[in-house]
Amino acid sequence: MENFRLLAPLAWRNLWRNPRRTVITLFVVSVGLWSVLAMASFITAWAQSSRDATLRLLLAQGQIHAEGYLDNPNIDRLMDRPDATLLAALNAPEVSNWAARLELPAVVQSEYKTLPVSVVGVVPEAEIRISSVPEKLVEGRYLSGPEDDGAVIGLNLAKRLKTALGRRVILMITGEDGWLEERSFDVVGIYDADTAFEDTYVFTGQTAMQNMVGVGDKIAQIAFEVPQDDALSGVVDSLRAAAPTLDIRQWRDLSLMLGAMDASMDASVYVWMSVMMVMISIGVINTQLMAVFERIHEFGLLRALGLKPGHVLALVTLESVLLIGLGVLIGMAMGAATVWGLRDGIDLSAFSQALEAFKSGEVLYLEIKPIDYVIFPLAIWLLGVLVALWPAWRAAKISPVEAMRHAT
């Protein structure tokens, strides 16, 4: 402790003997850490926002199907409406919203073109709570009820079919009896999502669709939402318990792409962190070696006066602890300031056309996970001090006689 009181002020003042070099090292460490924190929070926000936007569109956080429907979504693999047990589980507070849908592959035909689509028969009242499609209408109206036999189609599909609001299109779906059912629908609404989605999904009233294909009140899926994503696995488990014969999955298992994207975003933060760690290490080794070589004579003097090799090691190490510690603190402050400065969110709507492929929401809310805010700075600090042990060890090894012969 006495040694610490002796060496700490010395180390601190030594830092400022070459202010330019110290400032450069502080810059490297703090900007390096800041970039990692900023990137981690941006990517987390991005991943979360794009995931939420995708889930919000139609997928929801989980879906229930009859066994086998997902492998081959056709009319033989429909399910009954939820029974009392499942209904109780769905209406429990752990599930915030749910909606039953009839979804079948179909062909849509206009005067000009025939295209494959997926027709979704919805209960608008439930759909409005769980899906963002009703909010994305750019023309016309959303469906008014399950009996509504109008069609809501995507903007791009309308363009490709060369149809428009108020015109009619023909939908062909394989019915219960194996025959192709065919009926014309009024286009009552046009929605604007991403083009792939627009090309795929056509919406109509659930009862109208059931009547058309003759499946009684059977449905294809129940989409559900939970208030907290962390609680999702638990909810899936309790739903499975309520309906053991059904196929119940959360979004990670429904959309492998989305799950993989989530993981790869985390990975890219770690890759960047590694790059920064290498750069910071090189920077720190460089400056500390220079700082040691410049002071060989002085270390000789200190040793001649009675400082032990261990003291010299401690002195130089303390210098790096302070230097890198200060850089890390500045980096943390910069990271926090960035998040705070952008607390109103980053508005991406100006780029939303270009970024459509990423399916992100339009406003990102940055946030540094508390664990990242501890782990990244600590890792950089420890690493910096660790690599600086080498210059420190070289300083400790200097023989006082050799050092004093060394002209300053």
Place this chain on the structure above:
Amino acid sequence: MQHKGNEMTAIVSCKGITKVFGKGELAVHALRGIDLDIMEGDFATLAGPSGSGKTTLLNMIGALDHPTEGEVTVDGQSLSGLSKSALSDLRLQKVGFIFQAYNLVPVLSARENVEFVLRLAKVSVAERRSRADAALAEVGLQGMETRRPSALSGGQQQRVAIARALVGRPRIVLADEPTANLDSKTTGELVDLMYRLNQDSGITFLMGTHDPRVMAHSKRHIEMEDGQIISDTRS
């Protein structure tokens, strides 16, 4: 050697010291069999041509380096076989050093430089403060305690070095060309100062030097040549 009554005691004793730097063809025999006793109260100069081994000998005595052969004893303690850490402690407790130049730690004030060795020796805060200030006053630097070395002249810096060498109450002060970088007036003042400290306080000095003004004050003059002592005279 026998010591009786007020007979002088040897503070430093060198027996058969040789020092060889390097090996084989490149070997440099810096010291070739040195036998030397420095007595309590000596004010001795060590002279000789460049390369004769003055610095090397001072380093051996100051426990900064090991002899190749022979034994150095400082204040009754043999240096042979002591660890680096034990040698550091011995330097701290028994030896004061004054070097030719860059003697001071640049980031410490005059007072802090002097206090430094006391802190290493774990002297209490109050005591080291008063001892450091007294030592600085002794060398005539009252009022300059808080100046950094860069704000002191070369002569003043050497005075701080003297104060630091003395403050730990060492058994011997070793000075290697302490005046080499100073003008003649400053050299004169510095030698007077060291001489006075020797006379008044009985501090033992051993100084390597080329400077005739330093030698003029010496009470004991040792001449070296080619790693050997060729004369040792008291005046």
